[in-house]
Amino acid sequence: MAKKRTSKARTITKTGTRKNVSTSSRRKGKTLTSNQKLILHLNEALAIENAAVQRLQSRIKQTKIENVKQRLRAHLDDTKRQQDRLKQLISGLGNGQKSVATKDKAQLPIHTLPKSLTNMFGRTMTSAEYELKAAKEDAIVENAEIILYDMLTHLAERMNAANAIAILSESLSEERAMADWIRTNTPDMVAQLWPEIEDSIVTVEGE
Numbered sequence: 001m002a003k004k005r006t007s008k009a010r011t012i013t014k015t016g017t018r019k020n021v022s023t024s025s026r027r028k029g030k031t032l033t034s035n036q037k038l039i040l041h042l043n044e045a046l047a048i049e050n051a052a053v054q055r056l057q058s059r060i061k062q063t064k065i066e067n068v069k070q071r072l073r074a075h076l077d078d079t080k081r082q083q084d085r086l087k088q089l090i091s092g093l094g095n096g097q098k099s100v101a102t103k104d105k106a107q108l109p110i111h112t113l114p115k116s117l118t119n120m121f122g123r124t125m126t127s128a129e130y131e132l133k134a135a136k137e138d139a140i141v142e143n144a145e146i147i148l149y150d151m152l153t154h155l156a157e158r159m160n161a162a163n164a165i166a167i168l169s170e171s172l173s174e175e176r177a178m179a180d181w182i183r184t185n186t187p188d189m190v191a192q193l194w195p196e197i198e199d200s201i202v203t204v205e206g207e
């Protein structure tokens, strides 16, 4: 092991550039206090929740499935509480100094289709399939939020921010509950949407 480390160090010294990058990035990482760094990570989560509020509001308007609408409404309330928790943690960690909670929105992790598929989908997809597409996106967003809060709690633990761990864990369990609900509701949702999809299918002899 030790030999491996020595040879790696030699390579870095020889090339020069890698050494500079690693030294400067290490120095860069030390310019924030523990609280300031945690604030930055909390703001990342807040930017995602800010975007999530907007998305949930449009999903509530858009969906025609009543139980989905209700669950999304409940999760919008969760999400607003999550925003408040993050804002309170951010201002608490500021210790009276300026600590700004972001109002900006992050880009949610929603995939875009390649053009070839977008055209085909656009020409052929039923509204039922658009519902399925949106539900898939809901699940992706909620699962991304689980990862976000899970990592944040571990980071807070390392930073000895015990108060933050308890508060972030509440948000984590709400995200898990929402992701679980989407998964368990899927068979019922597909059952509701299937007649419309089935109606749109053309039967070709021999298929």
Ligand SMILES: [Fe+2]
Pocket: 052, 075, 079, 141, 142, 145, 175, 178
């Ligand atoms: Fe969420």
